[in-house]
Every structure is written in C-alpha cells, then in structure tokens.
Amino acid sequence: MVKIASWNVNSIKARLPNVLEWLEAAKPDIALLQETKCLAENFPRLEIEAAGYKAAVVGQKSYNGVAILARQAPEVLLERLPGDEEDEQARYLEARIDGLRVATIYLPNGNPVASDKFGYKLAWMDRLRRRVDALLPLEEPFVLGGDYNVIPEDRDCYDPKAWAGDALFQPQSRAAFRTIQNLGLTEAFRALHQESGAYTFWDYQAGAWDQGHGIRIDHLLLSPQAADRLQACEIDRAPRGKPKASDHTPIWCELSG
DNA sequence: ATGGTCGGCCTCCGA
Numbered sequence: 001m002v003k004i005a006s007w008n009v010n011s012i013k014a015r016l017p018n019v020l021e022w023l024e025a026a027k028p029d030i031a032l033l034q035e036t037k038c039l040a041e042n043f044p045r046l047e048i049e050a051a052g053y054k055a056a057v058v059g060q061k062s063y064n065g066v067a068i069l070a071r072q073a074p075e076v077l078l079e080r081l082p083g084d085e086e087d088e089q090a091r092y093l094e095a096r097i098d099g100l101r102v103a104t105i106y107l108p109n110g111n112p113v114a115s116d117k118f119g120y121k122l123a124w125m126d127r128l129r130r131r132v133d134a135l136l137p138l139e140e141p142f143v144l145g146g147d148y149n150v151i152p153e154d155r156d157c158y159d160p161k162a163w164a165g166d167a168l169f170q171p172q173s174r175a176a177f178r179t180i181q182n183l184g185l186t187e188a189f190r191a192l193h194q195e196s197g198a199y200t201f202w203d204y205q206a207g208a209w210d211q212g213h214g215i216r217i218d219h220l221l222l223s224p225q226a227a228d229r230l231q232a233c234e235i236d237r238a239p240r241g242k243p244k245a246s247d248h249t250p251i252w253c254e255l256s257g
Numbered sequence: 258a259t260g261g262t263c264g265g266c267c268t269c270c271g272a
Contacts, residue, residue, distance in 0.1 A: 010263075010264070010272085011263090011264055011265075013264090013265095014263090014264060014265090035264095035272090037264070037265070038265095061265090061266095062264085062265050062266070062270095062271090063265085063270090063271070109271075109272060111271090111272080149272095203261095203262075203263095203272085204261085204262035204263050204272090205260085205261045205262050205263085206260075206261050206262085207261080208262095246263095247262085247263075247272080
C-alpha cells in the first residue's frame with residue numbers, strides 16, 4: 001500500500017512545526033506540497049530529512065512554490081508545466097517514486113475574473129490538459145495532486161451564491177477541470193464519497209473554519225492504472241484545527257500494491 | 258454588526 005497526500009501549506013517556513021507534526025501523525029509515503037513560498041535553496045531540507053523524508057523542490061521568492069516529499073529521493077521528471085516557456089511561476093513538479101509518477105500542482109487562483117490572471121488560469125489548465133494527454137498513452141499509474149483552485153460542483157461549496165463571482169467557481173474553470181477529468185482520470189475523493197460539505201479550504205477571515213464555511217479545491221486525479229488500485233481517499237481535517245494552521249487541510253489516498 | 262486574516266515583505270500584494 002502506498003499513501004499519497006497533498007497539502008497547500010501556505011508557507012513551509014511558517015508551517016514547519018505543523019508539517020513535521022502532520023508527517024509524524026499521518027505518515028504519508030509521498031507528500032505533495034504547495035505554496036511553500038520560498039526559494040529552493042531556502043527550503044528547510046534538514047528538518048524534513050530529520051523527519052525521514054527527502055525533498056524535491058521548485059521554489060520562487062515569496063509566492064507559489066511546490067515540493068514532493070518521499071522516503072527515497074524523488075526522481076525529478078519535470079520542473080515546470082510544458083507549453084509556455086515564458087511562465088516563471090513555480091507551480092508544477094513531476095517526479096517518479098518507486099515506479100509511481102506523481103505531480104504536485106498549484107493551479108493559478110485566477111482572481112479577479114476581469115483580469116489577465118483569469119486568462120492565465122485558463123491557459124494553465126489547457127496546458128495541464130495537454131500534459132495529461134501526453135501521459136495517458138504511457139498507460140502508467142500516476143497521481144496528479146494539489147491545489148486546483150477549482151470548486152467542481154455546488155456540493156463542494158458551503159454557499160454557492162457567495163462564490164458565484166469567484167474564479168474558483170466560474171463555469172469556465174469548472175468546465176476546464178471536467179475536460180481534464182474526462183480524458184480518463186479519476187478524481188479520487190468523489191469516486192469514493194458522494195456527500196456534500198467535505199471541504200479542504202476554509203478562509204482565515206470571518207470565522208470560516210468555526211462556522212464550517214469551506215470549499216473543496218484540493219484534489220487527487222488518478223490515471224486509470226492508479227485508479228484500479230485506489231483503496232481509500234480521505235480529507236484529514238485535524239491540521240486545520242491546530243494553532244497556526246494553514247488555510248488548507250491535507251487530502252490523501254491509498255493505492256494497493 | 259456593511260467587518261474580518263494570514264504570510265512575505267521594497268507598508269501592500271496575493272490569497
């Protein structure tokens with residue numbers, strides 16, 4: 001069995017105690033992190049290694065940043081999403097660990113909708129679609145996990161009306177997410193759970209966590225060969241309730257074999 | 258109750 005988790009940590013430096021506590025408690029074999037918010041050379045590798053994990057890192061000053069943690073050093077396959085040589089934002093890292101291909105994804109937020117940020121989001125999603133298109137013919141097990149910044153359906157949102165104008169909830173964003181899935185990927189959480197109100201993000205503002213006002217935007221997308229092995233997928237709410245929490249909480253899945 | 262919260266950091270931007 002292999003346990004793969006994804007967590008937007010909202011700064012690896014600010015969150016290091018929380019991340020170390022979570023690694024110790026949840027014991028993922030592979031951890032896909034987003035919003036590390038630091039240059040690769042400033043990533044706290046020593047502390048992560050002391051916890052028993054090797055890190056592959058793509059960093060950037062102040063914003064974005066992704067990493068993959070695993071017991072053995074991940075074999076890095078790609079450090080950026082193909083399709084735009086001008087794109088310098090640290091949002092994608094693909095690696096192989098024990099025969100399994102994984103990618104950590106920090107998909108652009110896209111707000112405000114009436115700005116070029118929304119166009120960048122949709123273009124990034126089309127690049128991801130093309131990447132999936134290139135990977136599927138390999139017929140490999142792979143997991144693309146991360147902060148997709150997309151609320152797939154009304155039931156993934158406490159108050160759909162409140163999010164109607166948001167980039168995370170635009171019909172175009174949701175359609176692009178569906179298009180990627182419809183290439184043949186399995187969204188692990190929805191494959192195993194049908195309930196509404198299962199969230200992965202609660203805003204820091206307005207007591208969203210205490211009031212249960214969340215959204216589900218962190219997803220694990222599995223290739224057919226990975227989906228065949230899917231045993232479990234859960235959202236781990238515990239880290240969101242701790243002091244100095246990230247605004248996201250981890251999601252994980254287990255694959256047999 | 259017409260606000261409120263974080264993190265990084267060229268004190269405002271991004272979320």
